[in-house]
Amino acid sequence: MAEAFTVAICTRNRAAFLRRCLEGLAASLKGLDAPVLVVDNGSTDDTAAVVAQFGSMARRIVEPRVGLSHARNAAMAACSTAYLVFLDDDGIPSAEWGSAVGAVTKRAEADVFGGPYTPFYTSPKPAWFDDSFGSAHLELADGPQAASVCFSGGNMGWRVSVLSAAGGFDPTLGVSGDRLRLGEETALQLALRRSNPTLRFEFSSSMRMVHHVSREKMRLSYIHRRNYIYGYQLRDIDPANPINDLPLAMFVRQTKLGLPLLARLIWRRGLTERESWRRYAARYLSLNSILFGAQVRRWFAGARRRSPAAAHIDNGAAS
Template sequence: MRTPSVTVAVVTYRRTAMLSELLPLVTTQAADLPGASVLVVDNDPDGSAAVVCSGHDVRYVAEPRPGIGAARDRAVREAGTDAVAFIDDDELPQDDWLSALVTTWRESGAAAVAGPVLAVLPGPPDPWITAGAFYPRPNPPSGTRLGAAGAGNLLLDLGWLRAAGISFDPDRGDRGGEDTQLTRRLVRSGGEIVWCADAVVSETMPAERYTRRWLLQRRFGHGVVSGELAVELAGGFAARQVARTRELLAGGCQVVGGATRAALGLGTGSARHHARGLRTVMRGAGRVVGALGGAFAAYRRG
């Protein structure tokens, strides 16, 4: 039986120090797995990653179109293998990450396999952030079926993508959400996304992202993508109007409910109610904006 081949795809943009730390780890894991190789897609027009890649057993390509959607789309088109396993340039794989993803993919026959991303925080946690449950991220049991997944730790069966006519949308530019869009479309086409709790990567959280403001903005951005895609993927005109109305109502309820809880938290001195209430407000507000056709530039450059 032919050994299925897999490309480890690293999409990068001006994070040369982090890339220097990541590449030895992924190339070592790829070398230990038959049929595996590493591809780096550099989204920097100045080609800053080229020098870093020159010292490693990787294939380097430059993607001139700006935006993470364009870079991920280029990785899919360049892979030339049975599957592609994405890991971000600010992440590090734990031992056996790649083999765990590939084993789960082979044994399950799933269209995609996702794994946990553990945040490495820059210092002692802000009690308010802890109370708001911004971290840790969910880690369900292996084998759990998902409705969507992020691409920071994701293996995609390229045969499934080709059969379904699906790829990452390069036109999403700095909005992000290209991974949620693709994986939702994959599930709608009949593919399964399976969780692998053993395929773990860690993500270094810079101090500027470990703030209340940034985390609440992130919740808003997630809400925008959720509302936008709920309408986009609904189908025909009538179905889109129903989906838009549903998102507006649900998002509005979240704003009202979250604001009430946040006010309760302020009044009682409860950081838990205050933080989680504001989380809900931002998520709901984002859903309303997304359903109305608005956007949030989560990956704005400069």
């Protein structure tokens, strides 16, 4: 009997990771009649050959417009089942992932659903880098979730009718080629929660996967950059978030709170024993870089409003 869900993997020039993902997926879907779509987002490597190795299990479609949101929307358009489940190309589903997804979709109660993930590494992990930095949703209990919960896009399922009615994912958000942009799945989930509070968002702890953490992501500079970009885009992702309009004085106060402890850690341990202060710095940057990005966006928005040129343009448009 055909399953009620399709698995979609959006990929671009990551054939080696894709092969590993499809191998894990083949094992997880054993005994299940669930179609698999691989959305090739303009790859120039061996992506097509890798998909061909899996025969009828996986079908490759091409989305030439570069961007994760474009690729996700192409999967939505090609999906013929009631549910569509997204899996990151550098993720590997657990053995029970497929049956967990099948259980959720058979009940047909969830409109949006997701599962947890933990990291795996292909390069040495620094002592300061905690596994929690590459994990998500480990604290959630099975079942319906509160309005504050949004699932990660790399392990997430949608009722296709709900996703289609919402217009899919915003192409101005999400990773695009080598450009780091974020939040397309969060923006859509938050918008749906606001417009239709009766939708059911459900979590399944058995829908587990592991997700690759690259060497680049295990650097403080990356943690800062990623969270800064998220903060800068937060007004587009979550317009109602109070961080968007946090007064400068409160931002400065929040930033100052953690600095004395960071300084003490560096002073006591010395720069040669960096594990403790680097771990603390990573947690510190996770919040404060978001706040900083939001402050920069707020400042630029205010500067445009105050600009005579902007006022001239606004007046011209109004007339």
